[in-house]
Amino acid sequence: MISRRTVNDLQKLLGKANVITDPGDLIAFEYDGTIDRGWPSAVVFPTTAEQVSGVVKIAARDGLPIVPRGAGTGLSGGALATEGGIVLVMTRMKRILELDLENRIAVVEPGLVNLELSKAVAKHGLYYAPDPSSQKACTIGGNVAENSGGPHCLLYGVTTNHVLGLELVLADGEIVRVGGWGRERPGYDLTGIVVGSEGTLAIATRICVRLLREQESVRTLLAIFDSVNAASSTVSAVIRRGYVPAALEMIDRVCIKAVEPVLHCGFPLDAEAVLLIEVDGLNEFVDAAASEIENLCSEFGAREVRQATTKAEREKLWAGRKGAFGAFGSLFPNYYILDGVVPRTQLMRIVDEIYAIGERYGFTVANVFHAGDGNLHPNILFDERVPGATEKVLEAGGEILRLCTAAGGSLSGEHGIGLEKREYMPLTFSPADLAAMATLKAAFRSEPLLNPCKAFPAHAGCGEVGAGSHKAQPLAADYYV
Amino acid sequence: MSAAAIANLLSETLPHAQVLSGAGLDGYELAGARPLAAVRPATAAEVADTLRLAGQQGWAVSPVGGGTMLDLGNPPSRLDLLIDLSALNAVVDYQPDDLTLTVQAGITLARLDALLAEHSQVLPLDVPLPERATIGGALACDAAGPLSLRYGTARDLVIGMQAALPRHGLARSGGKVVKNVAGYDLAKLHIGGLGTLGIITEVTFKLWPAAPGHGSLVASFDSLTEAHAVAQQILAGQLFPAALELVGPRAGAALAAGSRAEPEGEQWLLAVRFMGTFAAVQRQTRDVMTLCTQGAAPVVTALEPEQRTRLFDGIRDYGRAAERTAALILRASVLPAQTAQAIAVLDRTGIRLAAAPEILARPGRGTARGYWREPAPAEAVRAVGSARAELAKLGGNLVVERAPAGLLPAIDAWGPDGSDLGLMRRLKQAYDPDGVLNPGRFVHGI
Numbered sequence A: 001m002i003s004r005r006t007v008n009d010l011q012k013l014l015g016k017a018n019v020i021t022d023p024g025d026l027i028a029f030e031y032d033g034t035i036d037r038g039w040p041s042a043v044v045f046p047t048t049a050e051q052v053s054g055v056v057k058i059a060a061r062d063g064l065p066i067v068p069r070g071a072g073t074g075l076s077g078g079a080l081a082t083e084g085g086i087v088l089v090m091t092r093m094k095r096i097l098e099l100d101l102e103n104r105i106a107v108v109e110p111g112l113v114n115l116e117l118s119k120a121v122a123k124h125g126l127y128y129a130p131d132p133s134s135q136k137a138c139t140i141g142g143n144v145a146e147n148s149g150g151p152h153c154l155l156y157g158v159t160t161n162h163v164l165g166l167e168l169v170l171a172d173g174e175i176v177r178v179g180g181w182g183r184e185r186p187g188y189d190l191t192g193i194v195v196g197s198e199g200t201l202a203i204a205t206r207i208c209v210r211l212l213r214e215q216e217s218v219r220t221l222l223a224i225f226d227s228v229n230a231a232s233s234t235v236s237a238v239i240r241r242g243y244v245p246a247a248l249e250m251i252d253r254v255c256i257k258a259v260e261p262v263l264h265c266g267f268p269l270d271a272e273a274v275l276l277i278e279v280d281g282l283n284e285f286v287d288a289a290a291s292e293i294e295n296l297c298s299e300f301g302a303r304e305v306r307q308a309t310t311k312a313e314r315e316k317l318w319a320g321r322k323g324a325f326g327a328f329g330s331l332f333p334n335y336y337i338l339d340g341v342v343p344r345t346q347l348m349r350i351v352d353e354i355y356a357i358g359e360r361y362g363f364t365v366a367n368v369f370h371a372g373d374g375n376l377h378p379n380i381l382f383d384e385r386v387p388g389a390t391e392k393v394l395e396a397g398g399e400i401l402r403l404c405t406a407a408g409g410s411l412s413g414e415h416g417i418g419l420e421k422r423e424y425m426p427l428t429f430s431p432a433d434l435a436a437m438a439t440l441k442a443a444f445r446s447e448p449l450l451n452p453c454k455a456f457p458a459h460a461g462c463g464e465v466g467a468g469s470h471k472a473q474p475l476a477a478d479y480y481v
Numbered sequence B: 001m002s003a004a005a006i007a008n009l010l011s012e013t014l015p016h017a018q019v020l021s022g023a024g025l026d027g028y029e030l031a032g033a034r035p036l037a038a039v040r041p042a043t044a045a046e047v048a049d050t051l052r053l054a055g056q057q058g059w060a061v062s063p064v065g066g067g068t069m070l071d072l073g074n075p076p077s078r079l080d081l082l083i084d085l086s087a088l089n090a091v092v093d094y095q096p097d098d099l100t101l102t103v104q105a106g107i108t109l110a111r112l113d114a115l116l117a118e119h120s121q122v123l124p125l126d127v128p129l130p131e132r133a134t135i136g137g138a139l140a141c142d143a144a145g146p147l148s149l150r151y152g153t154a155r156d157l158v159i160g161m162q163a164a165l166p167r168h169g170l171a172r173s174g175g176k177v178v179k180n181v182a183g184y185d186l187a188k189l190h191i192g193g194l195g196t197l198g199i200i201t202e203v204t205f206k207l208w209p210a211a212p213g214h215g216s217l218v219a220s221f222d223s224l225t226e227a228h229a230v231a232q233q234i235l236a237g238q239l240f241p242a243a244l245e246l247v248g249p250r251a252g253a254a255l256a257a258g259s260r261a262e263p264e265g266e267q268w269l270l271a272v273r274f275m276g277t278f279a280a281v282q283r284q285t286r287d288v289m290t291l292c293t294q295g296a297a298p299v300v301t302a303l304e305p306e307q308r309t310r311l312f313d314g315i316r317d318y319g320r321a322a323e324r325t326a327a328l329i330l331r332a333s334v335l336p337a338q339t340a341q342a343i344a345v346l347d348r349t350g351i352r353l354a355a356a357p358e359i360l361a362r363p364g365r366g367t368a369r370g371y372w373r374e375p376a377p378a379e380a381v382r383a384v385g386s387a388r389a390e391l392a393k394l395g396g397n398l399v400v401e402r403a404p405a406g407l408l409p410a411i412d413a414w415g416p417d418g419s420d421l422g423l424m425r426r427l428k429q430a431y432d433p434d435g436v437l438n439p440g441r442f443v444h445g446i
Helices: A004-014 A023-029 A049-062 A114-124 A140-146 A190-194 A228-240 A253-263 A283-299 A311-322 A324-330 A344-361 A389-406 A422-427 A431-444 B003-013 B044-057 B109-117 B135-140 B224-236 B249-256 B278-294 B305-316 B336-353 B377-393 B421-431
Strands: A042-044 A066-069 A086-089 A096-100 A105-108 A163-169 A175-179 A203-210 A217-225 A247-252 A273-281 A302-308 A334-337 A364-369 A378-382 B018-021 B037-040 B061-064 B081-084 B091-095 B100-104 B158-165 B169-174 B199-206 B213-221 B243-247 B268-276 B299-302 B328-333 B358-362 B367-372 B397-402
Touching: A004 A042, A004 A049, A023 A042, A049 A066, A049 A086, A049 A163, A049 A175, A049 A203, A066 A140, A096 A114, A105 A114, A114 A140, A140 A203, A163 A190, A175 A190, A175 B421, A217 A228, A217 A283, A217 A311, A228 A247, A228 A273, A228 A283, A228 A302, A228 A344, A247 A253, A247 A311, A253 A311, A253 A324, A253 A364, A273 A283, A273 A311, A283 A302, A283 B278, A302 A311, A311 A324, A324 A334, A324 A364, A324 A378, A334 A389, A344 A364, A344 A378, A344 A389, A378 A389, A389 A422, A422 A431, A431 B169, A431 B421, B003 B018, B003 B037, B003 B044, B044 B061, B044 B081, B044 B158, B044 B169, B044 B199, B061 B135, B091 B109, B100 B109, B109 B135, B135 B199, B213 B224, B213 B278, B213 B305, B224 B243, B224 B268, B224 B278, B224 B336, B243 B249, B243 B305, B249 B268, B249 B305, B249 B358, B268 B278, B268 B305, B278 B299, B328 B336, B328 B377, B336 B358, B336 B367, B336 B377, B377 B397
Parallel strands: A042 A086, A066 A086, B037 B081, B061 B081
Antiparallel strands: A096 A105, A105 A203, A163 A175, A163 A203, A217 A273, A217 A302, A247 A273, A247 A364, A334 A378, A364 A378, B018 B037, B091 B100, B100 B199, B158 B169, B158 B199, B213 B268, B213 B299, B243 B268, B243 B358, B328 B367, B328 B397, B358 B367
């Protein structure tokens, strides 16, 4: 619950239009990209760091949690107000504040949509490398919170490798700058600590990022396989032979069947799996690498390899990859996406076992994932209207996560732990590990104010989000992952 | 507590560790100070036990790896015990097909390089003195070399870490897979943290395939302005050199001493290294040669493999190798395009010290180092202060990486900097409330 006084103070600080408390409006902020829900007491839209600081102070005074939120595309429940409180929506802070072409860095506000940055700097031959599939919608602030990846992170690294500095609002409202903003700087790497902390330590209000020079040449290969196993072993072979492509993605039969009739991207409907492999760099390198990888694909059983050389051809293939999730709607009303990571050499065995788990539970599983770095995205397709289906999906999901961690992998490659996977953390981290992580919250004095009960196992004081309260997500046509 | 009592307590608590005191401490010094005892734990658990004991007894502890960068930071405000990590030198898990490697912190870079070479893989962390430098020490100091231009620094290569913490014992973060966002990335605290929050005991890296082709060239320019302009031109383009270093006239002479390629006069050298497929290396060498020639370089030389190794190893170890040790090393950091200005600040510092520095710079990362063999200590305090003021105007900073005895902490090794001082102190307070680890050596007196 929220008091009249709190609302008045928020309105005074932000203007009436930037504070939402009407249930009819709040409902638009009770969800993110997961299948949980959380009901906020208020939703606010700050436009400056000072306003964010003001909101933090009001929330701290009145004992309300703050849940920072970007575009709400998150896939681990990180932006859900499960403990009530104030959802702090950053989407009105979306300016590019500085563009330093000489040093190839940009300073942006957190609400800027990921793809908008690359579009804005394209005329200078530059781009921002991390490219989550939701990049048309997700914000860079959200990417910072989750340490987001994307297909091209195989070669170029994830968000943390591209963020050079942050302006932060701390839990006491203080505004600080951390990191070198393009320079080497002594002291603790606070930027590295905050990136990926899922909004639990501080709120970023300015973000300094590195921009990359567009490559001279880009080539995308589509390798078509009659078995998933052959595709998986090709992935391992490419890595083992010493190639690190810019991207190496796998799309299985179920996904192809969903995506091809809708997007017509050129994936053969009778294939069991396709690999999307992109190499970029100098002309001399791309020519040689593309032909060597093509040979390798054939050697490991690809029935056909096609090379896309023009931008239009490439974009068509990538539309198929990035639009796969939206296309699941043609098969089932709902899907549940996982994000486990396994060592790349174990892909073949793990993918097999994931299909087997799906079969055991009676679900169709669609795999579309970042094969090059072992980051799996199994999608369990289901219908939430079937009684008990959601619970069963979560159970199957849990089994897949246990499979990944038992293989020496991770619970999450890029989506974050959030609400969804917090209870699985003890699978990979000991009590001492978790205590050492909790100490970071103590140092930032951010608990219980900033995104409480996320990313780590629930403790006393966290509300119950049992299986009973799970609801499945509705599918929208342009719903990306 | 007496040295003997400390040694006894350690021996009782740590059955497998080697405990040293008295004459056994020869060689175990830190910033001229001798500890009361030293301990060489046999396991990570013993490192954690040592820290627990130190907390209980109120000892101040400093970790030591290969001892190659012990000059970094201010002298410890207290020092009772050195922890020598050199016995923790095992390869824990190497998965060549996954391009991942887990090692204990005390392993040397050279041993790692040799192991990885058998599988045509590399950990592109070319820190100074790899024969002695250990992984733990290199990470704690955030040491880097010329290859950081292409591959980034330790923070870009580490995917998992175990550290011994004063309050928590052994704690892990990250994992063994190349992509992972589960849990806080605590490794970032310890990389560059100078062992003030914990002691690194085990590290997992992502590796890179060794490049099949290598090439390099050196261009000499009549002025820094010309050399710097060409460097920026290369960095702004689509070529991707593995390393690109600016070498000042005196440093160039020192690097070339004894070789036939000794430069004449006041020339600035641009040393560029390429790694990749043979065709890509050839193409880049050709393009950069053209850029250098167009940029008015009178001489551009492609290097033979042994010349290349000699030059880039020389740059990597500059001022630190036993035969040519610098007494004072200053590192100026600015935005990459301002590197020439950072160099100018170091030159002016040389005028104030009445001794011109040898200068090496990494324009892709905006760092420039000045090396002095015999600086005048009295002048150094003022000169460093002036250099810091000049760099601050550029938004940059200056770190004293090495100084003659007595100069630190009269000069703070790190300098005043930034609005996040409070947050850094809170981190120290949260992880090491008793001030066990390396007290006084890090930024802001941490």
